[in-house]
Amino acid sequence: MANAVLRAQGHGRRVFDVSWLSARSLSGASGGHYKVLVLGGGSGGITMSARMKRKVGAENVAVNHYYQPIWTLVGAGAKTVKSSGRTTASVVPSGVKWIKSRVQEIDPDKNIVRTDDGKEISYQYLIVALGIQLHYEKIKGLPEGFEYPKIGSNYSVKTVEKTWKALQDFKEGNAIFSFPNTPVKCAGAPQKIMYLSDAYLRKTGKRPKANIIYNTSLPVLFGIKKYADSLWDIVKNRDLTINLRHNLIEVRADRQEAVFEKLDSPGETVVYQYEMLHVTPPMGPPDVLKQNPLADAGGWLDLDKDTLQHKTYPNVFGIGDCTSLPTAKTAAAVAAQSAVLDRTITKVMQKDKPDKRYDGYTSCPLVTSYNTVILAEFDYNGQPLETFPIDQSKERRIMGLWGGPGPYRKIMHLGMK
Incomplete structure (x- = not known):
């Protein structure tokens, strides 16, 4: 039996440039049967493929990918987009078969995955690592607003360099950074670019003419008080403005205006003029999971938070941003989860009970x-x-x-x- 990794429409920690990829036809109406089928080509999918190849194997197919955590530094001019890209051959484990098709439907009752090229792929065990989906379109005026200058976003390869351009071109006025009213991957990233922008403006002598504003939908600066207290000290010392419970709902890019709703005052909005705007988009579970039997009420993969095994389907497992695990969605979390998941799957294959627990690290x-x-x-x-x-x-x-x-x-x- 072979191990396969399918790319889905969800966004993984490693984000793939799929614009040039075409779905490869597979012989016959069936896409084949695999002992272990891994859905997703982000950090979770790549990591679990490496662990699973010791149990099952197949041929390797290379595509192009980007390593997204670097993009915070790209947006601040410390790294280039080119430096974040490399061939998947350098990261995908040898012996892993890559199927260049998008996941269209998962049928866990029949142990079948259907792809956008009309194939059905069956499996004995399924690992879901589909990442998280970006929703710029949920902000009025986006994504078309990115066609204008002075606005960028570190969450997309198409817009991350616009962040750096807006920072370089900054003259005077408001530099605004947003955090959406949804779960996000790496909850610290939206404010990291704020701190780096502050450092750049100080280095270039523009900081006295800048009003740096962080508008977050959250009621706190950071979810863990120990670290939040230190961040508040930094904010105070660097004269940064923090507005809690402010959610970006509209961008009027032609007028350089950003509209925020005040979440604690329903119906009330405030309009900010900006010289620079960094957008962190609303995010959510991949479309393929929504309304699927594998998902919870919110659309996330419904896992046992300790073992990473699905609550209803014992031959289904998950890892990373697409899951219901109540912890921050980061690459470091994936690294910790992978060891637990590897042990869980091994035990299940041996008809035994999982004995290792993920602590939410x-x-x-x-x-x-x-x-x-x-x-x-x-x-x-x-x-x-x-x-x-x-x-x-x-x-x-x-x-x-x-x-x-x-x-x-x-x-x-x-x-x-």
Whole structure:
């Protein structure tokens, strides 16, 4: 039996440029049968394919992809889009078959996946790693507003360089950064670009003429108080304006106006003139999961939060942003989930009960300037779960982009944690 990875319309942590990819025809009406079928080509899908290839295998097919976490730095001019792209041959494990078709329908009752080229692919075990879907269209005036200058978004390869252009061209006025009223991947990213923009404007002498505004739909600056307290100190020291419970609902790009609804005052809106606007779009589960038996009421893959096994279909598993797991959606979370999921699937294949538990670990490196980071690491309960034996809520130069795997954490704490 072979292991296959299908690309779906959902957005993974690694975002693929599919504009030039055509669905490859498979011989016959059937797309074949696989022991393990992995849906999605983001970090979750790639990671689980690497782990599963030890159990099943097939040929490898290369396509092009981008590594999205770098895009925060692209938008701030510290990296280039080109540096974030590489061939999938360098990251997809050898022995993994890549089927260049989009997932159109999942039928878990029949153990079948239907693709957009009319094929049916059956499976014994299914791993769903379809990522999260961006919804710029839910903001009035977008995505067409991106055709105008002074507006960008680090969440799309088509708009991330526009962020850097808007920052470079900034003269004076409001630089506005938004956070939507939906779950998002890497909840720290929308404010990372704010801190980097502040640093750039200071470096170029433009900061005295800039009013930097962070409008977030959330009632807090960051969900974990320990790190939020440190961020509030930074905000105060750098004279940044934070407006809580403000949700971007319209962009009038031709007039350089952004309209926000005040979530605590229904029906009330406020209009901001901007010289620069960074948009974090509303996000949601992939369309293919919505109204599917695999989804919960919100459209997310309905998993047991401890074992990552589906609550209803025991031969279905999930990982990453498309899941119902109550933790932040980050690449670091995927890394922690993958070890648990690998063990869970192994036990299920052996007709045994899963015995390893995912504690909700996730990591969010909050980049606060071009060379400093607050490294937030925490679990399901919102409790810090830190790697280093120091206070990671303090802004430091030594952290870097750390994933914080458990074994290293234990070593760093001399076995005490």
